[in-house]
Amino acid sequence: MDPRVHEHAEILVDWSARIEAGDNVVLSVAEGAHDLAVAVAEAVGERGANLVATYDSEELARAYLRGHDGEFDSNPAHELALVENADVYLRLGGGRNTTATADVPSPTRQAYRRARTEIREARMDTDWVSTVHPTRSLAQQAGMSFEAYQEFVYDAILRDWESLAEEMAQLKTVLDEGSEVHIEKSETDLWLSIENRTAVNSAASVVYDSHNLPSGEVFTAPADAEGTVFFDIPMTVDATRLRDVQLTFESGEVVDYTAEQGEAVLREILETDAGARRLGELGIGMNRGIDRVTDNILFDEKMGETVHLAVGRAYDACLPEGESGNQSAVHTDLITDMSEESTLSVDGEVIQRDGTFRWESGFAGGT
Amino acid sequence: MDPRVHEHAEILVDWSARIEAGDNVVLSVAEGAHDLAVAVAEAVGERGANLVATYDSEELARAYLRGHDGEFDSNPAHELALVENADVYLRLGGGRNTTATADVPSPTRQAYRRARTEIREARMDTDWVSTVHPTRSLAQQAGMSFEAYQEFVYDAILRDWESLAEEMAQLKTVLDEGSEVHIEKSETDLWLSIENRTAVNSAASVVYDSHNLPSGEVFTAPADAEGTVFFDIPMTVDATRLRDVQLTFESGEVVDYTAEQGEAVLREILETDAGARRLGELGIGMNRGIDRVTDNILFDEKMGETVHLAVGRAYDACLPEGESGNQSAVHTDLITDMSEESTLSVDGEVIQRDGTFRWESGFAGGT
Numbered sequence: 164m165d166p167r168v169h170e171h172a173e174i175l176v177d178w179s180a181r182i183e184a185g186d187n188v189v190l191s192v193a194e195g196a197h198d199l200a201v202a203v204a205e206a207v208g209e210r211g212a213n214l215v216a217t218y219d220s221e222e223l224a225r226a227y228l229r230g231h232d233g234e235f236d237s238n239p240a241h242e243l244a245l246v247e248n249a250d251v252y253l254r255l256g257g258g259r260n261t262t263a264t265a266d267v268p269s270p271t272r273q274a275y276r277r278a279r280t281e282i283r284e285a286r287m288d289t290d291w292v293s294t295v296h297p298t299r300s301l302a303q304q305a306g307m308s309f310e311a312y313q314e315f316v317y318d319a320i321l322r323d324w325e326s327l328a329e330e331m332a333q334l335k336t337v338l339d340e341g342s343e344v345h346i347e348k349s350e351t352d353l354w355l356s357i358e359n360r361t362a363v364n365s366a367a368s369v370v371y372d373s374h375n376l377p378s379g380e381v382f383t384a385p386a387d388a389e390g391t392v393f394f395d396i397p398m399t400v401d402a403t404r405l406r407d408v409q410l411t412f413e414s415g416e417v418v419d420y421t422a423e424q425g426e427a428v429l430r431e432i433l434e435t436d437a438g439a440r441r442l443g444e445l446g447i448g449m450n451r452g453i454d455r456v457t458d459n460i461l462f463d464e465k466m467g468e469t470v471h472l473a474v475g476r477a478y479d480a481c482l483p484e485g486e487s488g489n490q491s492a493v494h495t496d497l498i499t500d501m502s503e504e505s506t507l508s509v510d511g512e513v514i515q516r517d518g519t520f521r522w523e524s525g526f527a528g529g530t
Numbered sequence: 531m532d533p534r535v536h537e538h539a540e541i542l543v544d545w546s547a548r549i550e551a552g553d554n555v556v557l558s559v560a561e562g563a564h565d566l567a568v569a570v571a572e573a574v575g576e577r578g579a580n581l582v583a584t585y586d587s588e589e590l591a592r593a594y595l596r597g598h599d600g601e602f603d604s605n606p607a608h609e610l611a612l613v614e615n616a617d618v619y620l621r622l623g624g625g626r627n628t629t630a631t632a633d634v635p636s637p638t639r640q641a642y643r644r645a646r647t648e649i650r651e652a653r654m655d656t657d658w659v660s661t662v663h664p665t666r667s668l669a670q671q672a673g674m675s676f677e678a679y680q681e682f683v684y685d686a687i688l689r690d691w692e693s694l695a696e697e698m699a700q701l702k703t704v705l706d707e708g709s710e711v712h713i714e715k716s717e718t719d720l721w722l723s724i725e726n727r728t729a730v731n732s733a734a735s736v737v738y739d740s741h742n743l744p745s746g747e748v749f750t751a752p753a754d755a756e757g758t759v760f761f762d763i764p765m766t767v768d769a770t771r772l773r774d775v776q777l778t779f780e781s782g783e784v785v786d787y788t789a790e791q792g793e794a795v796l797r798e799i800l801e802t803d804a805g806a807r808r809l810g811e812l813g814i815g816m817n818r819g820i821d822r823v824t825d826n827i828l829f830d831e832k833m834g835e836t837v838h839l840a841v842g843r844a845y846d847a848c849l850p851e852g853e854s855g856n857q858s859a860v861h862t863d864l865i866t867d868m869s870e871e872s873t874l875s876v877d878g879e880v881i882q883r884d885g886t887f888r889w890e891s892g893f894a895g896g897t
Contacts, residue, residue: 187608192585194564204590208597213606218559218585223571230575239580241554244611 164198167317171294172202175253176210178324179292179368179376184211186250189289191219195298196257203253215245219254221263228267228275235278246285256461257296261304265402269431272401276435276492283492287479290369294320294376295461304399305457312457319377319453319462327379328366331449333522334381334514338362341509344385344445346470348505350393350409355385355445359483365446372480379450379465384481384488385442385472388412392472396498399458403428408497410474416440417474433474438491444473444481446496447507447515460496468502468518531565534684538661539569542620543577545691546659546735546743551578553617556656558586562665563624570620582612586621588630595634595642602645613652623828624663628671632769636798639768643802643859650859654846657736661687661743662828671766672824679824686744686820686829694746695733698816700889701748701881705729708876711752711812713837715872717760717776722752722812726850732813739847746817746832751848751855752809752839755779759839763865766825770795775864777841783807784841800841805858811840811848813863814874814882827863835869835885 176182188207192200200216207214246252264272295301295316302312338344342358362383365373389412397406407423417440422429433439451467464471473496477488501507502518519526543549555574559567567583574581613619631639662668662683669679705711709725729750732740756779764773774790784807789796800806818834831838840863844855868874869885886893 185603187606189608190585192587192590197561197587197589200585200587201589201593205593205597208594211599211601213603213609214594215606215609215612216585216587216590218557218567218583220559220564220567220583222564222568223559223583226568226572227575227581230572232578234578236552236580239554239582241556241612241615242580242582244615245582245608248608248611 164202167313167321168198168202168296170321171199171317172206174320174324175203175292175294175376176206179294180251180253180290181369182207182210182212182251186210186212187248188212188214188251188253189245189249190214190216191252191254192216193255193257193296194220194222194259195300196255196296199255199257199296203255212251221258221260225264225267228264228271231271233271233274235275237278238281243282243285246282246289249289252286252289252291254291254293255296256293257298257301259298259300261300261399262402269401269428273431273435273492280492291374292369292376293374293461295459301457301459304459307457315455315457319450319465322377322452324367327450328364328371331364331366331379331381334447334449334520335362335364337509337514338381338383343510345508346392346505347508348393348499348501351391351499353388353390353392353412355442356387357383357385357445360384360386360481363478363480372478375461375465377450377453377462377465379453380446380448382444382446382478382481384477385445387415388442389414392499394497394499396456396463396469396500397458398460398463398498400425400432400495401428405429405497410497412442415442432493432495435475435493436491438489439475439493441474441489442472443475443477443489443491443494444471444496446471446473463498464496468500469498470501470507471496471498473497531569534680534688535565535569537688538566538684539573541687541691542570542659542661542743543573546661547618547620547657548736549574549577549579549618553577553579554615555579555581555618555620556612556616557581557583558619558621559583560622560624560663561587561589562626562667563622563663566622566624566663570622579618588625588627592631592634595631595638598638600638600641602642604645605648610649610652613649613656616656619653619656619658621658621660622663623660624665624668626665626667628667628766629769636768636795640798640802640859647859658741659736659743660741660828662826668824668826671826674824682822682824686817686832689744689819691734694817695731695738698731698733698746698748701814701816701887702729702731704876704881705748705750710877712875713759713872714875715760715866715868718758718866720755720757720759720779722809723754724750724752724812727751727753727848730845730847739845742828742832744817744820744829744832746820747813747815749811749813749845749848751844752812754782755809756781759866761864761866763823763830763836763867764825765827765830765865767792767799767862768795772796772864777864779809782809799860799862802842802860803858805856806842806860808841808856808858809839810842810844810856810858810861811838811863813838813840830865831863835867836865837868837874838863838865840864
């Protein structure tokens with residue numbers, strides 16, 4: 164086995180999920196993630212934790228969903244009990260076809276999602292981590308050769324996370340102390356209230372309330388939004404291409420939306436429930452190890468010199484004690500490039516201009 | 531997809547497991563069983579049942595077990611809760627390498643088994659069914675080409691189960707009314723008490739207390755055993771070849787054992803716990819659709835003109851109400867050929883001679 168697979172497993176188990184003896188671990192394995200699953204199983208065994216592996220095949224999900232009439236039982240007891248009794252939930256992505264579920268009707272998809280709110284909440288109460296094993300399908304999605312894609316993935320994952328966490332702490336401080344974020348660029352003039360919200364220094368470890376490997380972003384949960392934002396980085400959502408999305412917010416809610424491509428899927432997402440029209444996340448990508456778009460949200464949203472916003476569910480870690488934040492069955496990220504003719508300001512002060520933060524050399528300053 | 535895969539899935543879901551709307555189904559998927567899992571998922575969705583798929587990869591199990599120090603937590607809560615809340619447990623065998631776990635130390639294997647008694651019991655309280663998807667690895671184990679092996683498997687599975695159930699009912703009646711079974715053949719002279727035990731007409735459906743697909747055997751749980759039995763049909767247990775096993779019983783317990791090949795594994799099985807030295811099952815193969823040994827217990831033990839005995843756990847269905855029968859963490863079947871110079875008698879009357887039952891044409895009779 165490629166030694167990088169074992170290194171990946173070690174970082175996942177030790178740095179990210181902090182697995183210890185006696186932990187009840189659920190390992191969710193995508194169709195193409197077998198090799199990583201084997202390496203993770205070995206590491207989980209070495210730590211003395213307990214393992215259940217689930218098979219999260221998209222072809223299986225497609226067949227089940229297409230067979231079903233769409234009236235789903237809510238939160239089936241066996242699956243809920245599995246997750247409620249888990250300490251750690253590791254999701255190993257890496258399918259064999261990124262469009263495997265393209266012919267599942269969206270209403271079915273949404274009904275299934277809505278029926279599983281408690282299961283999702285229970286999963287988020289665990290020390291969960293999502294990562295991805297490089298597959299040919301993901302390489303194809305990225306427009307890359309398999310070998311080059313493997314290099315890309317391991318460059319993003321096998322790094323010095325402690326050192327990146329220190330860099331990101333500076334932005335967290337700015338956001339924690341700030342009240343209002345202003346994003347300006349072409350076709351974008353957006354104001355976000357972040358008062359009393361706590362930013363997460365997402366350093367790919369549950370001890371940082373960070374649940375993605377790789378990570379490398381600082382994110383918070385906006386309380387309010389006003390204005391318009393244009394997302395120029397394309398992506399694939401629910402097996403459908405989304406390109407050049409524009410959202411307009413009034414009092415925190417999407418009141419107008421367009422997409423050059425994929426508008427129907429965008430509409431379905433926004434109509435899932437009431438919370439799907441409000442923001443759950445403002446994220447600022449700071450992982451310059453991720454140097455290209457690969458059409459995979461796990462990587463794209465962490466890319467340096469980008470900002471992303473998610474409609475839907477907010478993460479509890481960003482909210483004041485006792486406040487529930489935005490609730491939704493969805494959490495869909497959309498990304499905008501900040502590398503040129505853009506500013507990100509907090510309380511009237513420019514924090515990032517044309518991709519460069521104020522603590523970096525070459526920062527042009529200004530207000 | 532091969533239409534036989536869909537037929538297999540339909541028989542599994544409808545005839546065998548009797549899945550209905552609202553049932554909580556666990557689908558255990560071996561590494562090579564993906565196609566069958568997809569077809570079963572579709573059928574489970576069509577019935578309106580709820581699905582969790584587990585990934586039962588032997589390579590993953592090997593890595594976990596070899597990584598672990600061998601002191602396993604007993605019955606981890608997440609896995610136990612999953613199974614306790616399941617109505618149906620479908621096990622889809624079909625690996626990619628029948629010797630995938632050959633280098634897991636036996637003490638580790640046994641310790642893992644012992645630590646999971648409650649999980650195993652909970653699984654057996656569900657409407658569980660074990661079946662197998664034909665793989666190249668299983669074809670190789672059988673010494674067959676892949677295409678011929680597929681034919682073999684589907685010939686055994688895609689059949690008229692109702693009609694076979696009627697044939698088998700005759701033997702069930704004999705065993706239910708009988709007290710003592712006597713098996714005589716070369717190197718074999720074994721007496722089994724079956725008084726007050728109930729035989730199972732194993733017609734591949736949970737409504738018959740039959741949990742294998744294919745099935746086609748009548749089995750019961752001996753209360754006592756005396757004498758010697760020779761198993762001339764070779765098999766592979768725990769990735770090790772077992773050949774020409776001879777067991778000698780006194781007062782129901784194995785007091786002497788030999789094996790031409792695999793004696794170490796036989797010893798480990800018999801030493802797992804106290805119940806591993808006593809019989810849990812007497813089974814009589816009646817599926818003449820299975821016409822050759824393929825070194826896979828699911829098929830071999832159902833073969834017409836054979837008898838098998840299992841050391842270890844007895845099935846509750848065979849026991850009088852309130853009686854617990856033989857308890858053990860193991861259940862290992864061993865098979866003997868009854869087609870030549872053999873008799874199976876019940877209460878002094880020959881029921882089968884040289885493979886032919888007394889209700890079949892060509893039966894030679896006698897006592």
